[in-house]
Amino acid sequence: MNMEYKVMTESDYDGVYELWTNTPGMGINNTDDSREGIKKYIKRNPTTSFVALFEGQIVGAILAGHDGRRGFIQHIAVLSEFRKHGVASTLVNKAMNALEEEGIHKVALLTFKKNALGNSFWDKMGFTVREDVYYRNKNIHELEYRANPYRNE
Numbered sequence: 001m002n003m004e005y006k007v008m009t010e011s012d013y014d015g016v017y018e019l020w021t022n023t024p025g026m027g028i029n030n031t032d033d034s035r036e037g038i039k040k041y042i043k044r045n046p047t048t049s050f051v052a053l054f055e056g057q058i059v060g061a062i063l064a065g066h067d068g069r070r071g072f073i074q075h076i077a078v079l080s081e082f083r084k085h086g087v088a089s090t091l092v093n094k095a096m097n098a099l100e101e102e103g104i105h106k107v108a109l110l111t112f113k114k115n116a117l118g119n120s121f122w123d124k125m126g127f128t129v130r131e132d133v134y135y136r137n138k139n140i141h142e143l144e145y146r147a148n149p150y151r152n153e
């Protein structure tokens with residue numbers, strides 16, 4: 001498959017958002033994943049998120065960045081008809097290399113426990129589950145999430 005990969009920029013937003021909304025199980029909310037939210041994220045992390053294009057269409061994307069200490073992968077998705085060709089693994093490797101270039105040594109991510117496909121992908125990619133920590137979170141203000149079959153409401 002003749003896939004092209006490039007760093008994600010603000011102008012990729014429409015294609016990336018369409019990919020996310022066509023991918024069940026993505027934890028998408030109305031502020032961080034809005035055009036403004038992604039613009040802000042890319043401004044802060046301009047080199048570490050990537051898109052995969054097939055004949056000019058965005059068919060895969062990874063949103064990744066860091067806080068100066070830890071890398072974080074926020075979203076990864078590949079359109080179902082393009083899966084199992086190594087697109088997601090290539091995106092992960094590109095993001096990890098770009099993070100390393102930024103002086104980052106470790107990368108974390110969150111998955112819904114019910115996302116079996118996602119979790120088996122991350123197992124294969126060597127991302128281990130930390131059993132010794134709790135993930136704690138507090139929203140600063142209310143967020144609206146898209147319906148998600150994996151989320152415990």
Ligand SMILES: CC(C)(COP(=O)(O)OP(=O)(O)OC[C@H]1O[C@@H](n2cnc3c(N)ncnc32)[C@H](O)[C@@H]1OP(=O)(O)O)[C@@H](O)C(=O)NCCC(=O)NCCS
Nearest residue numbers: 023076077078083084085086087088089111117118121124
């Ligand atoms: C998880 C996801 C991103 C994986 O995307 P992908 O492009 O299919 O991933 P890859 O092709 O790199 O690897 C997936 C599988 O294809 C296999 N593969 C990789 N290259 C291959 C190739 N050239 N030919 C055949 N199979 C290949 C991998 O070994 C892996 O095997 P597995 O299914 O037995 O685990 C995709 O399924 C997806 O978008 N899921 C929905 C969103 C989601 O859950 N994201 C994760 C949130 S935590």
